[in-house]
Amino acid sequence: MIRNVQKLLRKKGNQTSPVQKEQPPSHLQERLATSLEENEQALRSIYADCSDVVFRDFTFFGHVSGMVIYIGGLTDLELLDGDILKSLLKKNSEKPKGSMISLIENTISSTKLEKIDQLSDCIKAISTGNVLLLVDGADKAFSLGLTKFQKRAIEEPDAEKVIRGPREGFIESLEVNTSLLRRIIKSPALKLKKIRIGRYTKTAIILAYIEGIAEPKLIEEMESRLHRIDIDGVLESEYIEEMIEDNPNSPFPQILSTERPDVVSAHLLEGRAAILTDGTPHALIAPVTFFSMLQAPDDYYERYIVGTLVRWMRYVLIIASLLLPSLYVAITTYHQEMIPDTLLLTIASARESVPYPALVEVILMEVMLEALREAGVRLPNQIGAAVSIVGALVIGQSAVQAGLVSAPMVIVVATTAIASFLVPRYVVGYAFRYLRFPFIFLAGTLGILGIMLGVLVMIIHLCSLRSFGETYLQPLAPLKKRELKDVLWRSPFWMMEKRPQFNKNINVQRQTPNLQPGPYRPGETDS
Structure with missing residues (x-):
């Protein structure tokens, strides 16, 4: 009888549910203590056997015990030594006015300074490359945004080369990629929402769209699908793509992948949304159609007659x-x-x-x-x-x-x-x-x-097929005559007055009507 019970318990112990969410340790849910020694012991136990995590003791202002914690290779040590620690290590003969927290805030000249009071926030700050500053007698820590790591140079993507057009491509740094978008679209209407996915990787995801052009229901649906993802880690944007597309069993992709900021910007201006993933140069764009997959940047960077002939030959x-x-x-x-x-x-x-x-x-x-x-x-x-x-x-x-x-x-x-x-x-x-x-x-x-x-x-x-609810073969099925001028042929820019109908008739006018140029006639003046 006892043996049968033991076998049953052993069998149940070996069974695991298909989705097991990571339960954070109890100490990660605690607040910081006022004792520097207690906080140090807690963090050292968490980062046991992590040789790249540096714990360095200091005496701030000549009489206050403190410590900085950072990950080697992810932190700008020159800025930490030259600006931050240099000002903190100065001896102050006068009695400081106010609390130690306010004194440090007034001493550190950094725009990326954040106060945190949870151990979980401390772990997040250290893991992202920030410097954690602990002070004895204070129940709060400081997160200094001094992240610095090696990045690949901005180059033209090998798989999307153009004869005429920008030569810049995304890289693996999310911060650089968002700056490339901001350089093109210089409007506060460009919204960049950050989401973290991955129980262990905590990969940063940016959902980009233009407010007033993109359909609000599309953004809500994309946020819902992204928040629904529960996975150990995200190493590339393909992880995201397979988790959010409408029909993952189809050989045809329903989300466009590109390394070019100009392509992403062009689709954002048409009412679509983009997903940028930290650690990969490939951005995802949705919704898309079958014909948008067959369009190349050269179609729009060359004369429209050449673009039309090349498009026909491509088909x-x-x-x-x-x-x-x-x-x-x-x-x-x-x-x-x-x-x-x-x-x-x-x-x-x-x-x-x-x-x-x-x-x-x-x-x-x-x-x-x-x-x-x-x-x-x-x-x-x-x-x-x-x-x-x-x-x-x-x-x-x-x-x-x-x-x-x-x-x-x-x-x-x-x-x-x-x-x-x-x-x-x-x-x-x-x-x-x-x-x-x-x-x-x-x-x-x-x-x-x-x-x-x-x-x-x-x-x-x-x-x-559908791409976030949009039919895959439009504007042919269903037929939308107004949008055929950018599918069967490439119309000149002065004819493409309206955006595609992804935005459900929200801000469809993309330019002033009747912009067709004409020959100069003597006697005419500019109005």
Whole structure:
């Protein structure tokens, strides 16, 4: 009987709930004591075996015992030694007037000075890189904002290069990223709300939007989804994206990711909201549409005629990157009558020595191409591009000479690879790249009928997607004629008078009407 009870208790003890919230120790819920020794013992026990946490004793004003606590590598020691401690260590022969708290407040010349009285606040201050100042006889501590750590220089993002436009990109510092946004949007209407997510990482998240342009219900929904996240840590914005998007099982992303401050600013001015995550240069933008994923900054930084032609070419080649291999398989396998006789004889002679059907042939080539592409991404920059290019040439040529694949198939796969590079968003390119395989299987089994069936299923799926409640295929489904001028073509700026309908007709007018320029006529004067 006793053994059975012990087994049952042991079994219950091993069971854990799927979500266990971190319960802070009881000492983190206590207030600071007036004794410096007690406060020091409490903090030393918390930071036991933390060799990077520095505890340094001092005597302030010649007669008051004190201590500073900070993390090495996260604190500006020059500023701490030169300005803060230098003024505190001066001997004061006169009896200080007022309390020690007020004396220190009047002595320290720092705008980032905060009084705290909870141990939990002390832990938060030390963990974020601030300096904690403790004084004997005071039940309050001071948090000095002296955070300083190594940061990457501001550079142009490698994945979003432009011919004409800003060369600045976000970095891993949240403070720098918000300053880049403030440099572009110099209005107090730009709101930056801070939220911390992660039981252990306490990662800072910034929700950015423009008050008066963004829909208030959108901001409420985004805040609700962010506060709902309960996770051990956030190491990259992808953690946030998968937790807040409407349909995480879809291959198509419903949140746009970018490293460019100008792209974020442009979307904020259209009524969207952005999420900046500390520790990553990738910002998240929502709500978005399928067509906004296919737009590039160059579309707006070049003349509108060039932007329109490039956009049309991008649409055509994106469709080709998805359907070209499957169309080749379907036509050569089931619909040879669609090929001109001369071309059919050429393809037949090229495939004469190939032992596999077209379906197996294209799958082998596509898998090898994806392997080479992933290898090029994972290898160092100096040799990654060379390996992928040389590998594709050598393997393709060798496979044709060995009779494993035909030369037309190599041309089709190479054209598909080049077309896939025109997708401006790498995540969207992933969706098209891996959707090619279901289309290839459908083409190999049902021919063009299978391709049509796959396209129909994909369109139905896209119509069902939502991005924070907004339909994914608008302005085509549902049709919004006013917004087509920035989808099917790129209209000149003087024609885009109104914002997209994300803001539910709140402040839709983005510029003064009738700004179309015209030729100079002698005798006219500026009004």
